[in-house]
Amino acid sequence: MEERSYNQNCALAHALDVIGERWSLVLIRELLIGPRRYKDLMDGLAGIGNNLLASRLKELELANIVERTILPPPAGSAVYKLTSLGRSLESAVQELIKWGFQLNNKGQPENLSRPEWDIVAMRSLFQPDAAKGKNGACQFQVEDVFYYVVINNGRVEIELGEIRCPDAIVTTDRKTLAKLGKGMDVNTAINNNHLQITGSVLKFSEMLALFKPGD
């Protein structure tokens, strides 16, 4: 809580004074997925150490980036969520994600992997210009995580949960999804039993093409 600061009159330094500490941006990524309980955060950040999570949350609450709320009954549990100031960090996070895709991410197999992270990543890779006039809805089940992608004339919405009547229901694993994003053929993945699609395969392929690492 000692407010370490760069002491520079520069907007970048001001930003980093608040969200530049270790784990802060990764924590914010976790909350960009949606409101999370303390336990969810511990799981999603594995490695953070209990005390650090607690103190980061406190710092970010103080900085008006995160707020703690109690869900209405019957849930009744405490969750952390982003304030509007916190949500406005998403474009910065997206740029960092786009940049991160350029790296030779060695992707060590022992690394942690969570399907939820793709939600934030896919929002970053979405190409609004290419999606003008297009629409579609796709339900994903990646490993044990359900989320959906809805494209509506150049805008995209990607959220945890399920929707009714999607154009396609897609079941796969994170690794295959990554390969598909990098250009792997959809039918090859299906034939290798790494991808199951119920509904319109064409619609899925069309939507897939709207996500690209490059600008």
Next chain:
Amino acid sequence: MEERSYNQNCALAHALDVIGERWSLVLIRELLIGPRRYKDLMDGLAGIGNNLLASRLKELELANIVERTILPPPAGSAVYKLTSLGRSLESAVQELIKWGFQLNNKGQPENLSRPEWDIVAMRSLFQPDAAKGKNGACQFQVEDVFYYVVINNGRVEIELGEIRCPDAIVTTDRKTLAKLGKGMDVNTAINNNHLQITGSVLKFSEMLALFKPGD
């Protein structure tokens, strides 16, 4: 040099593994201004500590973000500059800067202040859409630092140095420039002797209007 890592298969984590350490992004900001000597970096980062600067530079060189080159004679001095991978971080830095402007930057007077930082900040605040079809060239002298702004039909170039035949030559200080950016009247600043303009005041005002904190 022990390569601390988040160990997460996530592009954000990969990015932060490389540029998430303390001082890294501030150092990159410094290099976005232009190639810098070791001494320039020490000055611009005041507070970093000699050993940290050396080790950060080494890490970033290893990650192919920064390269060390020797200027041709007669200069002959060693400078650090960004590689193309490093330069591609500018959009992420710009988003962080835009976000930083939203904060109540207490702007403690004892904070360090360097006019060069406005070069990177102004690139971030430039509104390309509003600048369609407009152009102009402005030479700045802010405190002891010379830089220029050239706008050419929706594109902007802001660099250290001087150009020939600008539409306006502007002499001011950082604090006044910040106020002008926030809407202070140009003529008021001139009358208070905080701003001197040689050439077209109108052109300066026109160009100034193309820089906005909001998106």
Next chain:
DNA sequence: CGGAATCCTCTTCGATACTG
């Protein structure tokens, strides 16, 4: 003087254990 290695002290990190 630019650039970097070496010490030394202090803070933060990270992992485990512990409590309401």
Next chain:
DNA sequence: CAGTATCGAAGAGGATTCCG
């Protein structure tokens, strides 16, 4: 489940010295 307490290890941040 949601945190606090504790403690060794690592990193930050100065100062000083060394090498070119």
